[in-house]
Amino acid sequence: MTMKMLNATVAALAMTLAATPALAEKGxxxxxxxAITVQPQEKVGPVLPTFPTSxxxxxxxxxxxxxxxxxxxDNIGVELIAATTKHCVEGGGSLAAVGRLACTWVLPPTLTLQYHFAPxxxxHPYVGAGVNWTMFYNEKASSQLTTAIGATNVNLSNSWGFALQAGVDFDLNxxxxxxxxVKYVDMDTNARLTTGALVNNLKADINPLIVGVGVGWRF
Structure with missing residues (x-):
């Protein structure tokens, strides 16, 4: 950490400690x-039936x-989050040499019920639990996969799952x-890969850990 970054961090903490309590209330x-990072804690199965060792x-x-x-x-809140991210599947096992297999955009709106400990x-630390619905869209096979096995159509099933959450708000004023x-989202999909008359399937448990840092406003 540079001296400039250290000074900025100290200044932000000083502002937090000096802040007037926000007195969060009902209503x-x-x-x-x-800004978030989405880190899949994935388990990707083989591409069946063609590549059973992939x-x-x-x-x-x-x-x-x-x-x-x-x-x-004063203590209980309902939160709705929305973001969209792009993820790709990299081949492993017998498909490792192919590299990237396919990419998709992911839209996972999530609703959580939160408990805020120090209004x-x-x-203001809080924890939450709720439900997630994930839509996969704009799925595309990679050029590497197309070169390896031919033009392929990719379709991913949408997902329902639970979500867990923990976080903290630091008042500036x-x-x-x-x-x-930090959130953990239960997320999975079944991918259908159609190459001419050949149909392959792949099951993936994605289960991302989502870590975010940002700024908020109270109204």
């Missing part, structure tokens, strides 16, 4: 804008995320705060 709306991995992604929290009480403090947030 408040919290809006956060985060496997793979799913790439990480980085993106902006926006969320909205409505406080039902009258300057630091009565309206503005800094946020750190």
């Amino acid at each position: 408040d709306v919290l809006v956060r804008l985060r 496997g793979g991995r799913i790439t990480n992604a980085y993106a902006p995320e926006v969320d909205f929290t409505y406080m039902l009480t 009258k403090g300057k630091v 009565e309206k503005v705060f800094v946020n750190l947030d």
Whole structure:
């Protein structure tokens, strides 16, 4: 860490400690804008029936995320998050030499019920649990896969799953705060790869860990 970064960090902490408590209350709306990293904790199965000894991995992604929290009480809130990221499947096992197999965009709106521990403090930790629905769109086979086996159509099934969350808000003043947030999302898909008359299937448990940092506003 450079001296400039260290000074900036110290200054931000000083502002946090000096901030007037925000006194979060029932009826408040919290809006956060985060930068997130989406890190699949994946388990990718083989491409069947053609490549039974294959496997793979799913790439990480980085993106902006926006969320909205409505406080039902001083301690309980409901949060809706939305972001979209692009991920690719890299071949493994007997498909390792091919490299990238396919890419898709992922839209996983997630609704969580949160408990906020310190509504009258300057630091507001919270935990949450809820449900996630994931839509996969704009799926495309890679040029590497097309070269290896021919023109291939890729279709991924959508997913329902649970979501777990933990985070903390640090007040800068009565309206503005800094946020750190971590989520685990239960997410899976079945991929159908159609190459002429040949149909292959691949099952992937994606289960991403989503880590975000950003700024929020209280209304």
